[in-house]
Every structure is written in structure tokens, then in C-alpha cells.
Amino acid sequence: MTDTANALRLNLDGTLTTIDIGTTRREQTRRIGRALLGSAEAVDYIDRPGTTAVVALAPLIRNHQPVNSHAAHAIHTIAQTLPHTFHGPVLLIGYTDDGHMVSLPDDIAAQLRNLVTCPHASPTR
Numbered sequence: 001m002t003d004t005a006n007a008l009r010l011n012l013d014g015t016l017t018t019i020d021i022g023t024t025r026r027e028q029t030r031r032i033g034r035a036l037l038g039s040a041e042a043v044d045y046i047d048r049p050g051t052t053a054v055v056a057l058a059p060l061i062r063n064h065q066p067v068n069s070h071a072a073h074a075i076h077t078i079a080q081t082l083p084h085t086f087h088g089p090v091l092l093i094g095y096t097d098d099g100h101m102v103s104l105p106d107d108i109a110a111q112l113r114n115l116v117t118c119p120h121a122s123p124t125r
Contacts, residue, residue: 005103007093008112009035014070016116019091021101028101032057035091043086045095046079052094052105054078062087078111 005028009017019035021028032040036059044056056075059065065088072086092112094102 005094005101006109007032007035007091007101008104008109010068010071010074010090010092010112012066012068012070012089014116016112021093025101032091032093036089040091043090044075044079044081044084046075046081048105052096052102054104054108055093055095055101056086057091057093058086059088074112074115077115078108 003023005021005023007019007021009019011017017035019031021031021035036057039060040057041060042055043058046054046056048054056071068086068088068090071090072084075081075086075090075092092104092108094104094108096102
């Protein structure tokens with residue numbers, strides 16, 4: 001394993017934040033919880049046969065969190081799935097076939113950064 005694993009948090013205002021989630025399961029659980037301000041739940045899984053999958057994590061308690069239309073647009077764009085609603089900040093991580101959380105794949109991170117900097121990208125409503 002590498003020295004660290006990085007995830008990207010899709011914030012409510014459409015910005016991205018790189019989060020170092022560490023390498024041990026305990027460290028990752030703690031840092032993900034801190035990044036999402038509480039316990040996390042997997043809300044989407046993007047299968048990428050032959051390479052690292054992507055998991056979207058959101059706060060477990062999201063009842064009163066605002067809709068994150070930026071996350072919905074980004075995940076729809078990278079996964080080509082039907083758009084659905086996300087509430088609160090969303091953290092995207094890499095996920096291996098054997099169940100390890102790893103850095104978000106470089107191609108996905110680049111796509112997300114391009115979406116954020118692209119002046120024509122607009123969130124779905």
C-alpha cells in the first residue's frame with residue numbers, strides 16, 4: 001500500500017477539497033467521519049471493470065442537509081448513470097475489488113477538477 005490515500009470532497013458550494021484519508025481502516029474511518037462531520041454511508045458505487053471502482057460517501061444523517069446538486073451533476077457525468085439526489089457534502093474515494101479504500105483514480109480526479117473549473121458546467125436541478 002502507498003503512504004497515503006486521497007479522496008475528493010464535493011462541497012455544497014461546488015468546490016472540491018482533497019482529503020488525506022490515510023491507509024489503515026481505523027484511520028480512514030476517523031478521517032472520513034471528520035471530513036463529513038459524522039458517520040458516513042456509501043450512497044453510490046461506480047463500477048469500473050479492470051480498474052479501481054469509485055465509492056461516493058455522504059453523511060449518515062442527511063435529513064436536514066441541503067441538496068448537493070454539484071455532486072449529483074459530477075457523479076452523473078463520471079458514471080453516466082441516471083442522476084439522483086445527494087444531500088450534504090459527498091466524498092469520493094477509490095475502492096478495490098478486495099474491499100480496500102485507496103486514492104481516487106487519477107482520471108476521475110482530473111474529470112472532477114475539470115468540471116469544477118469549466119465555466120459551462122452547471123449542476124442539474
